[in-house]
Amino acid sequence: MKRTRHSVTDHAVVRYLERVEGMDIIALRTLIGRKVEDGLDQGASGVVSEGFVYKLRDGVVTTVTPHNTPDRRTMRRARTSELPDE
Numbered sequence: 001m002k003r004t005r006h007s008v009t010d011h012a013v014v015r016y017l018e019r020v021e022g023m024d025i026i027a028l029r030t031l032i033g034r035k036v037e038d039g040l041d042q043g044a045s046g047v048v049s050e051g052f053v054y055k056l057r058d059g060v061v062t063t064v065t066p067h068n069t070p071d072r073r074t075m076r077r078a079r080t081s082e083l084p085d086e
Contacts (some may be wrong), residue, residue, distance in 0.1 A: 036056060056057045
């Protein structure tokens with residue numbers, strides 16, 4: 001797909017998904033919150049679930065990335081093992 005000459009903010013994308021596509025953003029927030037609940041309770045800085053890493057800071061989910069994605073600075077993969085979900 002060809003890139004547009006104009007930028008679009010993340011806020012605009014979220015509102016488009018919510019209002020045009022009919023995506024339930026509150027339900028998505030709830031789903032993400034449930035996935036990281038135990039990690040937040042234990043003071044974790046990240047939670048691995050179903051092949052994705054949920055990064056946490058000060059009790060807030062800040063981003064979601066595929067598990068074992070190379071670090072952007074070093075291009076090295078993390079040497080962690082994923083525990084099975086319960």
